[in-house]
Amino acid sequence: MHTELPSLDPDDWAAFRTLCHDLVDEALKAVEGVREMPVWQPMPDAVRSALREPAPRSAQGAERVGAEFLKRILPYANGNLHPRFFGWVHGAGTPVGALAEFLAASMNANVGGRDHGAVHVERQVIEWCKEIFGFPAEASGLLVSGTSMATLIGLTVARNVLAEGDVRDLGLLAEPRQLVCYASQQVHGSVAKALELLGIGRRGLRLVPVDAEHRLIVEELHNAIRLDRAEERRPFAVVGTAGTVNIGASDPLAELASLCRAESLWLHVDGAFGALSLLAPGRRGSLKGIEQADSLAFDFHKWLHVPYDAGCILVRRGGQHRASFAREQDYLAAADRGLAGGAPWFCDFGPELSRGFRALKVWFTIKTHGLDQLGQAIAANCDLAVRLAGLVGKEPCLELLAPVPLNIVCFRYRGEGLPEAVLDRINSDIVADLQEQGIAAPSTTRIGGRLAIRACICNHRTRARDLEILLEAVRTLGRQREAELSAVGQA
Ligand SMILES: Cc1ncc(COP(=O)(O)O)c(C=O)c1O
Known part of the structure; x- marks a missing residue:
């Protein structure tokens, strides 16, 4: 029986502090020793x-x-702290990011609005991002769960600005013409998902062919726009990619920006991981034009290694951004002073009202390491990708399947005269074996119809030796699989 009102604070703060310290020690030990683990x-x-x-009823x-x-x-x-995690596009995290996550949780800030420290930290982070990408002073931004959400927000603003009617009021049913968005055939699936959610549907997405470097062909885009206009549809947005998920290619963003200006279309850039590569010395040039985007989506949790989750949307004209999400509600009225001050509130820039203090881990990461050091870690990953591609090129039993413009290497094991279907099977088995044996964790993709081992180097802990370990294992496992298949007569 409680004699006092119950509280969820510890009864014994000293004992709780000791427990916290012990748990933090164990968690840090796991990070420090990650290289020795599978x-x-x-x-x-x-x-x-x-x-x-069952849901626990008692304490x-x-x-x-x-x-x-x-x-x-x-x-x-998940394995993504490990230097030989090469799968998908996963950031590696940092100890200081983990610390910031704890500190943010200790404040338990709701960053939907009002006037308190967390709001000002998020504003500062957004100002830094505007500076990094060369966005104008009137631009706005919001920290979100990731690029999928950021793209949904960017394309919402694009739709609302370029629709013929007032979509917020009337919905899409009142639109006289089908809205159409364009992106390259290599665009990430989150764009189609966003269009589905926006009521535009996948039919409103035109996938434009790419060149041998996986970059959108601008002339093809122009033709597609002309055709849609001729057939009474309404083009409204182009999504350019800075770093495709398959190989890390970047579309010609400056050309896309001028075409969008000429055609009065919205340019949204999906820069999930590639956008921040402009922090790496010498890499800004390949993203020329990113500063002209109407909206830009990117992640801190990928190449900035901020712990999950942390993404960002920047919108060139903040007024348009706010006009897409702001809503007057009596109980949420902003005030000129007091805690309800601090306008504009972040809840007026996205669909979420209650929002966590994501900005602290980004702020901590950027201040602790500095943008130069973070950029050098990105550059080192790109150098390692070139090195890995070189090693693959020297191995007769391996084959490079795509160019390596950034940090992703797509290659495969190739046996002598094996049919494509068998090669696909061998390579997918190699990847599963590598993962299950704890040696390395690449993922797979398809390049030109062929199954590729995809090594995305997105980890500040990866070193040249890790690449050698990966390739040694691929060679050995490939030979084993090939021998097994020929023993049963399938090769
Ligand atoms: C190019 C690209 N766009 C969008 C996304 C989706 O990002 P998120 O997982 O942060 O929503 C990814 C994820 O890997 C990506 O690589």
Whole structure:
């Protein structure tokens, strides 16, 4: 029986502090020693079933829950802290980012609006981003969960600005013509998803052919726009990519910007990971034109290694951004002074009202390391990608499948005279073997119809030796798989 009103604070603060310190020590030990661990290990069935339990009605206590975390959760990480994690596009995290995450949670700020420190930190982070990408003073921004959400917001503003009617009031049913958005065939799936959510649908997305370097062909784009106009549809936006997910190619953004200006279209840039490559010495040139985008989506959780999740949308004309999301509500009225001051509120720039303090981990990361050091880590990843491509080129049993414009190397094991279907199978088996044996974690993709081992180097801990380990293992596993298949007569 409680004699006092119950509180969720610890009864014994000193004991709780000790527990926190112990857990932090264990978590940091895991980061410090990550290189010695398998890149990934599946969670054993016994651990999975041990995690399953009815919703606990009675208190288990933080000590017991913390011990369970160390035993049953921490060892079964995604693997992206490890220097030989090469899959998808995953940032590697930093210890200081983890610290900032804890500190932000300790404040438990709701950054939807009002006048408090977290709001000012987010504003500062957005100002830095405007400066990094050369956006004008009137530009606005919002920290979001990632580029998928940022693109949804950017294309919402584009739709609302360029639709013929007032979409916020009337909805799309009142639009006389089908809205059309253009992007390259290599565009990320989040763009189609955004168009589905916006009521435009996948039919409103034209996929424009790319050249041998995977860059959108501007002439093809121009033709597609002309055709849609001739057939009474309404082109409204072009999505340019800075760093395609397959190989890291960047569309000719400056050309896209001038075409969009000439055609009165919105240019949204998906720069999920590639945009921040302009921090790397000598890389700004390949993203020329990014500063002219009407909206730009990118992630801090990828190449800036801020712990998940942290993305950003920048919109060139802040007034248009706000006009897409602001809503008057009596209980949320902003005031000239007091805690309800601090206008404009972030909730007026996106769909979410309650928002966490994502900005602190970005602020901590940028201030702790500085943009130069972060840019050097990006440059080092790109240099390693060139090195990996060179090593692949020297190996008769390996084959490079795509250019390497940034940090992604797509290659495959090639046996002697094996049919394509068998090569696909061998290479997907190699990737699964590498992951399951904890040696390395590349992912797969298809390049020109062929299954590729895709190594995306997006980790500040990766070194040249890690690439050699990867290739040694690919060679060995490839030979093993080839021998197994020929033993059963399938090769
Ligand atoms: C080019 C590109 N666009 C968009 C995304 C989606 O980003 P997020 O996972 O942060 O939503 C990714 C993710 O890898 C990507 O590579």
